[in-house]
Amino acid sequence: AQSVTQLGSHVSVSEGALVLLRCNYSSSVPPYLFWYVQYPNQGLQLLLKYTTGATLVKGINGFEAEFKKSETSFHLTKPSAHMSDAAEYFCAVSDLGSGGYNKLIFGAGTRLAVHP
Amino acid sequence: DVKVTQSSRYLVKRTGEKVFLECVQDMDHENMFWYRQDPGLGLRLIYFSYDVKMKEKGDIPEGYSVSREKKERFSLILESASTNQTSMYLCASSRPNYGTHEQYFGPGTRLTVT
Numbered sequence: 001a002q003s004v005t006q007l008g009s010h011v012s013v014s015e016g017a018l019v020l021l022r023c024n025y026s027s028s029v030p031p032y033l034f035w036y037v038q039y040p041n042q043g044l045q046l047l048l049k050y051t052t053g054a055t056l057v058k059g060i061n062g063f064e065a066e067f068k069k070s071e072t073s074f075h076l077t078k079p080s081a082h083m084s085d086a087a088e089y090f091c092a093v094s095d096l097g098s099g100g101y102n103k104l105i106f107g108a109g110t111r112l113a114v115h116p
Numbered sequence: 117d118v119k120v121t122q123s124s125r126y127l128v129k130r131t132g133e134k135v136f137l138e139c140v141q142d143m144d145h146e147n148m149f150w151y152r153q154d155p156g157l158g159l160r161l162i163y164f165s166y167d168v169k170m171k172e173k174g175d176i177p178e179g180y181s182v183s184r185e186k187k188e189r190f191s192l193i194l195e196s197a198s199t200n201q202t203s204m205y206l207c208a209s210s211r212p213n214y215g216t217h218e219q220y221f222g223p224g225t226r227l228t229v230t
Contacts, residue, residue, distance in 0.1 A: 107158055108157060
């Protein structure tokens with residue numbers, strides 16, 4: 001069965017610093033991977049996804065993630081943090097045993113704080 | 117612009133009340149989902165539906181039921197609300213495919229049961 005682990009429930013960075021949010025997954029088959037962002041009092045918004053092809057995936061707001069099969073990782077990065085990046089970030093993997101129903105398995109989330 | 121709407125942003129109910137949470141999507145998606153979100157636990161799937169009148173249990177269905185009479189609408193029902201059902205509830209929808217299509221989320225309903 002698939003699962004997702006996000007390392008660090010809280011991450012704090014300075015404005016302009018590198019953002020690195022870690023995600024490791026377990027899957028017995030090639031996974032489909034997603035990063036979502038949740039701003040305060042809002043639903044989840046897709047940042048980026050990996051399905052097939054290029055392992056470096058670019059998303060919205062300057063974020064990108066690299067799929068590393070050997071490390072079973074899909075870490076999210078942004079070269080320079082902005083105050084508006086403060087939010088909670090969720091990594092998710094498709095539950096491919098769900099018969100095409102598109103079920104997702106989510107990590108516990110990482111809350112990113114950006115300070116001046 | 118794709119849209120998933122939920123009937124209430126905030127809801128306060130008393131223990132034992134029957135509670136209805138409504139979700140509507142305008143994207144003609146076949147799949148719809150209900151999650152609850154709790155701090156430190158991420159999103160946990162309560163129920164999902166892959167077609168009208170079809171439903172499947174998720175990981176935590178106890179104490180909940182669902183209804184999908186029309187393709188665009190998916191309702192979550194708390195038959196007898198309890199304090200441990202105080203949570204954020206998120207609805208989502210997606211196209212049917214083997215995992216490649218993302219889910220689109222509504223803004224959430226924060227339910228407090230007193």
